[in-house]
Amino acid sequence: MSNIQNVSVIGGGTMGNGIAHVFALSGSDVTLIETKQAYADRALNTIEKNLNRMVKKEKIKESEKKGTLDRIAVSLDAGSGVANADLVIEAVPEIFEVKKKVFKTVDEHAPKHAIFASNTSSISITKLAESTDRPDRFVGMHFFNPVPVMKLVEVINGLKTDPDVTEHILALADTLGKVAVPANDSPGFVSNRVLMPMINEAIFCVYEGVAEAEDIDHIMKLGMAHPMGPLRLADFIGLDICLDILQVLYDGFKDPKYRPCPLLVKMVDAGKLGDKTGEGFFTHD
Numbered sequence: 001m002s003n004i005q006n007v008s009v010i011g012g013g014t015m016g017n018g019i020a021h022v023f024a025l026s027g028s029d030v031t032l033i034e035t036k037q038a039y040a041d042r043a044l045n046t047i048e049k050n051l052n053r054m055v056k057k058e059k060i061k062e063s064e065k066k067g068t069l070d071r072i073a074v075s076l077d078a079g080s081g082v083a084n085a086d087l088v089i090e091a092v093p094e095i096f097e098v099k100k101k102v103f104k105t106v107d108e109h110a111p112k113h114a115i116f117a118s119n120t121s122s123i124s125i126t127k128l129a130e131s132t133d134r135p136d137r138f139v140g141m142h143f144f145n146p147v148p149v150m151k152l153v154e155v156i157n158g159l160k161t162d163p164d165v166t167e168h169i170l171a172l173a174d175t176l177g178k179v180a181v182p183a184n185d186s187p188g189f190v191s192n193r194v195l196m197p198m199i200n201e202a203i204f205c206v207y208e209g210v211a212e213a214e215d216i217d218h219i220m221k222l223g224m225a226h227p228m229g230p231l232r233l234a235d236f237i238g239l240d241i242c243l244d245i246l247q248v249l250y251d252g253f254k255d256p257k258y259r260p261c262p263l264l265v266k267m268v269d270a271g272k273l274g275d276k277t278g279e280g281f282f283t284h285d
């Protein structure tokens, strides 16, 4: 299988800019595709800020930071932005129709050998792959926030994914300094099938008055050695994202154990989405 040197990342949000960061740092030529220059500038600023943090911690040299930034080009057009891609990674909002439209466009413009990967946290890889003419070259590449820090990449096989493509992506993740772990396509894959019920249960504890939010997080941090309690983590992920993923689990399995807590639904309806709106279970700067 051909070498992966040119990587196109579609979407420069929290996950997309992190993915561009780690690929460019490991030596790939990255094209970051955004819809507006202002969004692209914001993504590049975030990458620079996170690289500066790594320089300050003496994890990389100033010259490596510069090299990384030099390897990132921006494109405001998905078609031309994937024209030389060996790998296309999609990190646009978690809306099936939006992702489908993106993949249809890039399928027309990307080289035939290019592998397509989605960073979706729960949408079916098998279903997304069918928006393209290359379901055998389509895989899930699920990164975790903050991408430069978190070691895991969950690699998801769609029903038609060629096992050689999966092997190639597993090996590639290794070159990023990540640990890649395979899973088969199923609602929520492994990570969110296990994580989201824990977060949902913590929200039920607040809803039922079992304990205060701070105390629930305190118990889980100290008792389970989690770096963040489940409610702080829910704010960090975004309460709207948590609700979307729980909905995928609930719809996918038709099992009431995945029923989103009514408090979560109410908070999302009220626009309390966590870090990104400044208020969730906790308030944030």
Ligand code: CAA
Pocket: 050, 051, 053, 054, 057, 121, 143, 144, 145, 146, 147, 148, 149, 150, 192, 227, 228, 233, 237, 241
């Ligand atoms: N880029 C680069 N480095 C970063 C960073 C970023 N965006 N954010 C933090 N860091 C680095 C810091 O420089 C620091 O480095 P050192 O260890 O060398 O000092 C390290 O990460 C820890 O950061 P801080 O000291 O600032 O803060 P912290 O100790 O509180 O850690 C945290 C912050 C890494 C986010 C930690 O709290 C943590 O691991 N939380 C859990 C995160 C998690 O579970 N993420 C997964 C969410 S689920 C998901 O993403 C997928 C999904 O589908 C929903």
